[in-house]
Amino acid sequence: MAPEPTYYENVYDVVRLIPPGRVTNYGAIADFLALGSARMVGWALNQAIHTGDVPAHRVVNRKGELSGRTHFATPTRMQELLEAEGMVVKDDTVVDFDRYFWSPTALLE
DNA sequence: TCACTGACAAGGG
DNA sequence: ACCCTTGCCAGTG
Numbered sequence: 001m002a003p004e005p006t007y008y009e010n011v012y013d014v015v016r017l018i019p020p021g022r023v024t025n026y027g028a029i030a031d032f033l034a035l036g037s038a039r040m041v042g043w044a045l046n047q048a049i050h051t052g053d054v055p056a057h058r059v060v061n062r063k064g065e066l067s068g069r070t071h072f073a074t075p076t077r078m079q080e081l082l083e084a085e086g087m088v089v090k091d092d093t094v095v096d097f098d099r100y101f102w103s104p105t106a107l108l109e
Numbered sequence: 110t111c112a113c114t115g116a117c118a119a120g121g122g
Numbered sequence: 123a124c125c126c127t128t129g130c131c132a133g134t135g
Contacts, residue, residue, distance in 0.1 A: 007132060026117050030130090037130035042116035044132090049116095061117060068116030078116095 007036060008044030014104050015048065018058040021085045022102035023094055025062045032104035046071055057081040064097030 014029050026038035041059070048054035049071055057078045061067045069078040069092065079089040088095040 027119090030117085036132065038117035039115055039130060040117090040132060043114085045116060056116080059116080062119090066116090071116060 007040060008047050010035070011041050011044040012048055012051070012054045015045065015054050015056060015059060017104065017107065018055060018102060020055075020058075021087065021100070023058050023060050023064075023082070023087070023097065023100050024102050024104065025060060027062060028103045028105070029059070042068065055081075058085075060094060060097070064094040066092045066094070 010033055011029060014032060018024055026041040029041045030036055030038045045054070045056045045059055045068060048056050056068065057066075057072070059068070066078045066082075066089065069075050072078050079092070082089050082094065087100055094100060
C-alpha cells in the first residue's frame with residue numbers, strides 16, 4: 001500500500017464518520033475537505049467499494065438519488081442498506097432526504 | 110506529456 | 123419546474 005495518503009483516503013475517512021441512519025452528498029464532503037470537487041468524491045467512493053471498508057451507501061447526490069447504486073454488488077444493495085438503517089427509498093431516491101441529511105461540517109461544531 | 114473519464118453541483122434558459 | 127451547459131480536478135492510458 002502507498003505510504004502516502006491519497007485524496008480518496010481522506011474521503012474514506014469522512015465517509016466512515018457518517019452516522020448510521022444519516023446520509024450526505026458529494027458536494028458536502030468535497031467542501032469539507034476543501035479539495036477537488038464533488039466528482040472526485042464519487043470517483044473515490046468507487047474505489048472505496050473495492051476496499052469494502054467504507055459505508056458508501058450513505059453518500060448520495062444532491063437530489064437524494066442513489067446515483068451510485070449500479071456500482072454495488074447488486075443495483076438494489078444500496079437501497080437495502082439504507083432501508084436497514086431506517087430510511088425510506090422511493091424510486092431510487094431517499095424520502096425526506098432533507099431530514100436525514102448530515103454534513104461533515106457538523107464535526108467542527 | 111496530453112487528453113479523456115467520472116457514484117456531481119450550480120446556474121441559466 | 124425541467125433540461126442543458128459549464129466547472130470541477132485527480133487518475134489512468
